[in-house]
């Protein structure tokens with residue numbers, strides 16, 4: 001540990017590591033401080049993929065898409081409340097972010113759809129595995145290859161400043177005495193506050209009692225430290241619940257299960273909503289059921305396309321039946337009802353017409369290949385969409401719109417991009433696109 005670095009990066013999720021790699025590529029020497037014993041943050045748990053438009057992988061696979069369409073659908077999904085400048089920057093830099101990752105050996109060339117998106121723009125690893133572990137492994141490898149120092153068990157408790165200019169942080173490493181480290185710029189990439197129930201309940205009291213899918217380090221430290229410096233926040237009450245969370249272990253079941261063809265049914269055995277609607281709407285539909293939970297129903301085909309299901313099975317989340325009726329018995333649903341539901345759905349897939357609930361995506365495959373499976377789910381706290389206010393250069397802003405020189409933030413710690421509802425696959429895109437921008441901008445500032 002040195003007393004001084006060009007740039008201090010707080011947090012080693014996707015945003016922090018992308019910032020570090022880019023800052024290094026821009027000629028600066030950054031350090032990463034991570035308070036938990038391992039790198040990866042919530043990013044390691046990301047499952048759906050990374051949304052991006054006009055990418056080379058889409059083109060190779062004949063998928064027509066445009067940045068404008070990506071913009072429009074994200075804005076619609078966010079209830080029109082998204083920060084439009086951040087959103088424009090985001091969509092316009094999404095394809096180059098996919099290329100940047102590819103140049104580092106992180107290849108996301110397997111395409112699926114998430115709720116609220118009309119085309120396949122969710123980029124996943126080739127083998128259909130969850131994006132988080134693959135991405136974190138790749139980023140850690142690149143951090144090491146570039147000899148960027150990364151300290152774990154390194155808890156940043158304060159951002160230091162002098163005369164309004166940020167000049168380093170206070171960090172406690174391995175529980176020893178706190179130490180002041182100087183730097184020309186600081187990038188805050190501490191993630192959200194979805195594991196801090198006091199904060200969650202303060203900003204959204206109705207979420208009391210919900211399980212949280214967040215890793216223990218997502219406690220909102222960055223937001224508090226930036227508020228102390230006079231930084232502004234946006235949308236702190238916008239906290240996303242994810243519709244499909246296994247409740248006993250608070251484990252998120254990836255949206256790709258629906259994206260690859262699964263349906264949702266109630267305890268009565270009926271579908272009740274368009275499964276590919278946005279997360280806020282699907283969650284609400286589940287909460288409105290008498291039992292406030294539902295089942296994901298799928299077949300062996302979905303299981304082959306979504307590798308994570310093998311892991312869910314090992315965890316004991318998956319019920320199996322050789323036929324739909326056998327599966328129905330396993331989950332205490334009337335067999336004839338479930339059979340009728342699946343038959344109706346398969347007809348909707350064949351006709352490409354879901355007149356009942358208006359689903360239009362993820363209808364490439366019907367549910368006809370046994371064995372059949374069910375996972376019981378209900379909504380859980382997932383992502384804090386609000387956070388500190390930044391501009392497209394990832395500079396942290398004060399209430400009056402002025403910047404705090406030397407202070408940058410990226411990833412879930414920031415707010416505005418997603419508006420009232422984040423689209424699945426947009427968090428991974430957010431952390432790479434804006435993490436990279438934070439690395440570049442902080443490096444340019446540090447060079448001055």
Ligand code: ADP
Pocket residue numbers: 010011012013014015016033034035036039040041042043044154155156157189190191192217218219221222410411412413431
């Ligand atoms: P993002 O997706 O925005 O990159 P993540 O949740 O993946 O966010 O990563 C944020 C990381 O920051 C986590 O690993 C978390 O443990 C770490 N972190 C949070 N607060 C601090 C802190 N005060 N000091 C150092 N690291 C922190």
